[in-house]
Amino acid sequence: MRNFSFLPNKIREFTIKFYGNTLGLNSRLKHFVVNNDGRCTNCKLNEMGPVYPEETMDHFFWSCNTMANYRVKFLEKCFPELNAYLVVPLNQKGLWYYGCLPENENKNQFITVSLTVFKYVVWRAKLFKRKRGFNSIFMAWVDQMQSIIAAGHALIGEKNKLTYAICRNWDRIGYGRDT
Numbered sequence: 001m002r003n004f005s006f007l008p009n010k011i012r013e014f015t016i017k018f019y020g021n022t023l024g025l026n027s028r029l030k031h032f033v034v035n036n037d038g039r040c041t042n043c044k045l046n047e048m049g050p051v052y053p054e055e056t057m058d059h060f061f062w063s064c065n066t067m068a069n070y071r072v073k074f075l076e077k078c079f080p081e082l083n084a085y086l087v088v089p090l091n092q093k094g095l096w097y098y099g100c101l102p103e104n105e106n107k108n109q110f111i112t113v114s115l116t117v118f119k120y121v122v123w124r125a126k127l128f129k130r131k132r133g134f135n136s137i138f139m140a141w142v143d144q145m146q147s148i149i150a151a152g153h154a155l156i157g158e159k160n161k162l163t164y165a166i167c168r169n170w171d172r173i174g175y176g177r178d179t
């Protein structure tokens, strides 16, 4: 994700930290912050105990039940065409982390931004320690995407190159009418 100058500062900062692996995950903060036991915020909020896993990068963004639940719903809604493809964990991970699509692992800026912003929205909810359902996360993602698209018109061109539901149905999804 280079030269994404149209992204709001907070999302750009998140992107840099995400790919540089320097986000303030609890597994890191516990060394510096009193009363931080290093455990996953979302697992605690959703009472996924009895033992709460460490909030590592891989846990928070991939294996955490809360994130997995959001991710599965998001992918089903936005990429139903890829259901069979995404059953393979490596494929799903490639799309989720790097925006890799089936055809020659081509990347598309609209898709890459969409996935980054979705992860950002979940991260932000964690920072505020808010327990949120998928629909609330999804609507927050729509809000962010709308303002990003308004500022980065090139994304519309990228969106129109592909026919996945997220691209095809954006006008409906983007205005919250696709529930």
Ligand SMILES: [Zn+2]
Pocket: 040, 041, 042, 043, 044, 053, 059, 060, 064, 065, 066
């Ligand atoms: Zn967790």
